[in-house]
Amino acid sequence: MNKNIELKKYFGQEEKLPEIVREQISEEIILYAYSDLNNSFHFSGSWIVVTETRFYLVHGKSLKLEKDFAINKISRVIERKSSNGFRLKILTADDLPPLLEVYYTGKQKVMMGKIKFLLEKKVKGENLAFDINPDKEYHSNALSTIIEVQSETSVDDKGTLLRLLSYLAPYKRKLIIGTIGAAVSTLVSLLPAYFSGKIIDDLVKPYQDGVLPVETALKSGWVIMAALGATFVIREIFSWMRLNQMSILGEGVARDLRVELYAHLQSLDMDFFSKKQTGSIISRVSSDTDRVWDFIAFGVVEVGIALITLLSLSAVLITMDYRLGLIMSVPVPLLLFSIYKHGEKMKSVFLKCWRKWANLTNVLSDTIPGMQVVKAFNQHDREIKRFNGINDVVTDQFEEVHQIWTRFWPGLMLSIHLIVLTVWCFALPRLFESGESQLSAGTFVSFLLYMTMFTAPIEIIGQMARMLNRALSSAHRIFEILDSRAKIVNKSEALRPSELEGRIEFRETTFSYDGIRPILKGINFNIEPGEMIGLVGSSGGGKSTITKLISRFYDAQGGSILIDGEPIENYDVGWLRENIGMVLQEPFLFHGTIWENIAYGLPDISKDKIIEAARVANAHEFIMRFQDSYETIIGERGHTLSGGERQRISIARAILHDPKILILDEATSAVDTETERKIQDALDKLVKGRTVLAVAHRLSTLRQADRIFVINKGEVAEVGPHEELLKNEQGHYFKLHNMQKEMNKNFAL
């Protein structure tokens, strides 16, 4: 976790338990939390501290102990929620007033939940299964939602910007050419106005005064025209250099970011993916990199050009005529400020538009996927009315946007015209004067032309803040992923044996997803190569967690897992997963042909083997009914196939990979009886000669299992073959079996 994220900044609370509180507590602190409400649900502060034997309440301001009592007095801990916050009631007996009540907002809920869990453990006379660092727990849990929503690296804008710009390093040449292109095209843009002035002062006026013969004037005029033409050509050549180099460069940076992001995503653990929303990850690879491209390709340079233009224009104008130059330059900051203010106002109005537009898209995302329900309930008219109502609100809001900007820009232009008029007012008398203060017509024309160049850069600079904010926001989101580190990595000399036998051993294995609440509580078992094990038990008991630990999607926090007698951590993760096949309840198929899906990960496999695997999986028959057979394109996630068909393709995929360890996680639970029979038949062929762990709720699907493990609340409650387990009439398995038998009987009736 990034240490820069400060609790104080976000919630105004301390980064950790103050020293003065620690000094008052003699025992080692196991956990502590902050309670930010008082018993009237008013914002306040106090600390809750738990040690091995005692529980303390410390006043948030005076930091003095208010209450402390022995944990063995506690009989029960209850958390209650109300609209104003949460209340943790610590009871000594149900019929007595609580020992203590602690009030807090949702910010403290995760940490208070852990305190509750710890106290409940202690009430039962148990201890936590893991060593925990109370400071780290407090800090990371309080900030967990902010980190989830925002990013771990979101605090230092300057650092993020520099880091983003460091991606330009491989493109130095392009960057230099692009910058030269930008600088030259900007400076060259100043020349036409200068030439125009020159033509008037050096040719037109001397000719009209009779000083310059027409031939000479025309000759010189053509030369200046040629120079003017050359200027335009040069300016466009350098503009092309800038646009070409910078847009390619921006694309290159976006590509590099996408490559790095995607490769990094592949290296991250399942833990990362379980905590992030898929849409959020996808948008970082797609739209966020696109925004960065936009910023690098155009934003940086546009702003640079605007600044160069404004500075050089001011310099040129002041050099040409400092009095008129100052009249023109001095109001520029005021104009910039008015654009900035307008931008702020537009931001606020656009926010309203965005909100109302979101309402409109919500109606669409509600009704289009649910069109069947709309039609079934004959609600077209109601939905049309609802959409039209919101559409009108959106239109009205955008009308407000148009009202504001259409008022502002003519107003701004009027201000610029007023400045021009002021320049005219000061210039006009001087045009007719003689002597030092006389202003030449050519200088004045140049001036007028230069003045028209002032508006665009002012507008670009006014929009700089918005552009920068958008790019930084995207960069933060991208770097958050790049800064995430996989916990499961290969050791330096990871093992890749030529063959895996398939022996699995769990020794006192403990595991918890959140580091506090154990899912597996020191379980022990041995599975011999070729054995088929059924895992049964209630939901949340830890069955699927066992399979995830064997596939090393997570590492156990306590005890060990051995594969063929070797700790699982010693194997190469990729090799291990190659030797483990999985058939899940919801098989995942990719967009592509059927054969590509069966041969996933084995691009060189022969067609015969693909067909053979499909036959064994009872899939060949239905595949051949499709017009394009194995070349049939199955849509995204295989949506064009039925659940049973998808499952049989995933079985064929597993057969082709020929894994030594096979995990079947509720493989037949989502299909009808006839399809289940076909899948079961395919599975029966698949399990032969492999170590199999089959998670199932329907005990009938485990008829081939050599042994059944009943997993209950993180422990192996019973082990044995089906018949043996049924002999224990007090056992979980017996009850489970009878319940299912009853259900089937009722169903049959």
Place this chain on the structure above:
Amino acid sequence: MFKEQANGQLYFKGKEVTLHPCFPSQDRMSCISILDDDQNEVFFLKSLNELEVEQQEIVVKHLYIEELGHEITKILEIVEEIELRKFLVETRSGIATFYMRSEEWPNKVRDDHFQFLDIHGDIFYIKELLSLDTKSQKRVSPFIN
């Protein structure tokens, strides 16, 4: 049936309970679920008229205690942060800071009553927009109007 203990807690038939209106924003005074410590429904009060006057007063008092969240009386600052919108507000319960996701908006409950659900699930609300001072109204306007 309902009793208020000296510690201010509400009891129903000797058990500590809390009141959970089915329609907390639209109609708090009817269809109230009475839940015990284990969140089991011990009684369902369809209408306050089912109770004696004295009992009604106790229930109404507790319905107000279990309000709709923290009532905002002043908006001190709204800051756009990355992916978040920070609200610094004055409430009847004191000064508070809360955060909403940038793409989430306050919920208009009725007329000018708005509810803000922060990222941690805490509820803040504006009872009557027009009762706020002009600056507060101006600050919050882009998010609710």
